[in-house]
Amino acid sequence: MEQLTERLSHIKMFVLDMDGTIYLGEHLFPFTKRFLSQVTRSGREYCFFTNNSSKNREAYLKKLSHMGIEISEDKMLLSNGVILEWLKENRPGESCYVVGTPSLLADFQNAGIPLDEENPDLVILGFDTTLTYEKLSKACAFIRSGRPVFGVNPDLNCPVENGFIPDCGSIAALVKASTGVSCEFFGKPSPHTLQYMLRKTGCHPEELAVVGDRLYTDIAVTDGSQVTSILVMSGETTPELLTQSAIQPDLVVRDLDELANLLS
DSSP, X not given: OHHHHHHHHTOOEEEEOOBTTTEETTEEOTTHHHHHHHHHHTTOEEEEEEOOTTSOXXXXXXXXXXXXXXXXXXXXXXXXXXXXXXXXXXXXXXXXXXXXXXXXXXXXXXXXXXXXSSSOSEEEEOOOTTOOHHHHHXXXXXXXXXXXXEESOOOSEEEETTEEEEOHHHHHHHHHHHHOOOOEEOSTTOHHHHHHHHHHHTOOGGGEEEEESOIIIIIGGXXXXXXXXXXXXXXXXXXHHHHHOSOOOSEEESSHHHHHHHHO
């Protein structure tokens, strides 16, 4: 515990997951605001990062505002931003067929990345809550013809109040079953995301802590780095999953309330 306390003392920024960590669906956890206040009182900062590619920054800022949490735009990070930055740097000018919500498509357009439903250079799979069979068929046809495919985030499920709904990773699994082609994912736990977090926060690895409820995304993103991983048991991970997992966090807490107590 002494070693962990020492490690936490070096943390300057907490990067917080959202679904299952600060809220569940539309309901803010009762301890979230206390934790955020404790972070601020301790002289540290926080920001948010979500793998959920079905919405854009504006939607999340609005959702947080309705929950009584006001933050600046630079404190709201998304998997959308990770893949958009990478595409602009590594595939400049190439057009995309995007399987995604209107919000995700708008992010591509606002980033200046051309969309093409007839002859795209690339196929992008997002967490599409507006998914249709036609979209899947077109994506699979493009992939079979040789277009590279990329996934915005690898999550299999998205937590909601009454359980889980299929996320981008499940859509990608369906596409792979049809085409035989796997996609490279962005978002957590991609190394692209860890570098994105460090760039956006301006922190050194030992100054950053990633907090979340999923072992294979939130915790795995810090693998092989000096970034601290903190697992909260308020979302997807059960004690059984934690015991069986090869991916292990640096710290496990019941929820953000317990983490706030450690900071105090």
